[in-house]
Amino acid sequence: MAASAGISALVVEVEGKSGLASAFGSHEMLGYGERLLAPGIRARSITADEALMEYLDEHALSKMSRKLASGGLIDVVSTAAPGIKDILILGKVKQLEQARAADLIILDAPAAGHALSFLLSAQSLVDVVRSGVVRAQAEGVLDMLTSPHRCRVLLVTIPEETPVNEVVETAEALRTKVKVALGPVVVNGLYPVLEGLDNDPDKVAGRQGLTLFEGEADVLRTAATFRQRRQELQQEQMTRLAEALPLPQIALPTIFAVDLGIGDIDTLADALTAGVAALPAPPAPGANRVVRGPGL
């Protein structure tokens, strides 16, 4: 969507397991290096280990530190100061942001529970670590997270009971603990509305002068009833979400193909664009980073 609006986008994944590359028709997993997925869209992954190695290289630290880092040092240090792995990742993102690596950096954050500790890492480290490079890094990240013109969190959920509960809890915690600005909440996987599912297949076929195969009317009717029931349930969850979380909602349609392909990405981007256009107030211009929250 960013790319079709003419701005460059960099997608960052942090858990090394998203189907992002395959959705863009690539069979290779993303690596630490950037890759062009489509015109205007680059992507890469960032892991704490790789970010640390890069840091050590850039700061020409001794061979011994490097050796220790590969021998489990990071586990010990990250236990001594929890959140250090997260800050290595977020610190790298901040570096990319300041180097203007792209007009918009989109970070595919970890899922619900972990998203909170991930984004809280900067605050926790500032509280715990009183000096050193990590503290400076954490302060910089905190500054980025809490500046609404630099960073927004886009919450993503699906219209089901547990995901709705989780996103409501996460939103509350993000607002009060991380103090990050929230964008609209994206509700993914909604059945696209089809008008005319109430039509009785036998009757309308008769009117059109068509005869259905034996049993076909039942199949059509059962399928139509199923979808209508599902749509009602989804609507109930959307209403529940709206009541519990006073954020604008953007609805995205479910894609029946099960796995996303490039055409489906376009469909979703169009739906997102339409959703944004329909928002009560446009998002603040100049926000150059978006973090995507509890993903599904």
Add this chain to the structure above:
Amino acid sequence: MTAVTGRDRRKGGGLTDLVSSRSVVVCCGPGGVGKTTVAGVVALEAARQGRRAVVLTVDPAKRLADALGLQHLPNWPHRVNGPWPGELWALMLDTRATFDAIVTKYARGQSQAETILANRFYNNMANGLSGIQEYMAIEKLFELNDENRFDLIVVDTPPTRNALDFLEAPRRLTSFIDNRFYKFLMAPARTGLKAVNIATAIVLKTISKVVGAEVVSDAVTFFQAFEGMEEGFRDRAHRMRSLLTDSGTAFVLVASPRRDAVREVGFFADKLRQSGIQVKGLVVNRTHPRFGTGLAEADRERARTLAGTPLGPLYENLADFSQMAEAEGDHIASLMKKVGAQSAAMVPELSSDVHDLDGMAQIARYLFAPDASPSAPDGSPSAPPAG
């Protein structure tokens, strides 16, 4: 207990047999596929068969607690009453309390235990070291197994982001404690030298510069306090590993019929095989119904021909579901091949989350049906399939 007879045990992913004959069932799979619910249902089925069953959940979302009508499950088994001949018990893992208990157990005395429990590094480790939850889940499983109170222990594992986490957890914790870096730090303490040797001093100084001095001193204090307890941990890790590979223990994989889940579960099945563990059951949760028998492309073609007429949307809708069912069918077939399963238990996506025993009983009908069908005629919870 004797195995259920008169049924084809292969049907329904082979779960019926496991419930009646095994002593440990471990449910593994990616997040969001309903693993916790499946674990609860497996334990419930054992209780229905007259066995004494306990389900151990590690899911922090407390979904199983909700499913069992319990708001807070403590760190020890809690009896769930219901109309079954056996017993159903449930507990929610408290990682911290479990870790504290082993530290206390292996400490040479009260003061060593207290020093460790009060250490900030230990607290961080108990709350957030990667893999600690997996380790404590196995620890709790091990304790329950030792108690001999139950015929069947069902374990709901944390989501397997790294497929190896659960199996490797005991070994990883011991190697963490045995860390080279730690040995390096401890060298001066061991030899009783007052002055820290030069190499250590340089490293400590570098790390202090990066993370702050107090963080380093916490870690050093922890490792010093832990001295002498590694052996107990190593021995326990070894016995846990034996329990996981014992013939009384069965691994059940839970997946959803989407590509990401299939890839993750397939990868995990490979890792299990490499560790000499065979997957004994496969559950595919949240499948969509298939209506009719036509090919999706034929339904779609019909929808195109009839577009603009009142029949158009009805065929459009049918084509949507046929298309989804075909894609899911492909994924399920490839998953079964990867896992080496003869069959899989299919559970359709229900219209609401499972949050009570009735909901669990409904899932049980799919998991333990003599002829598990791939999908329900409709997704309404009030109309379960025959069987």
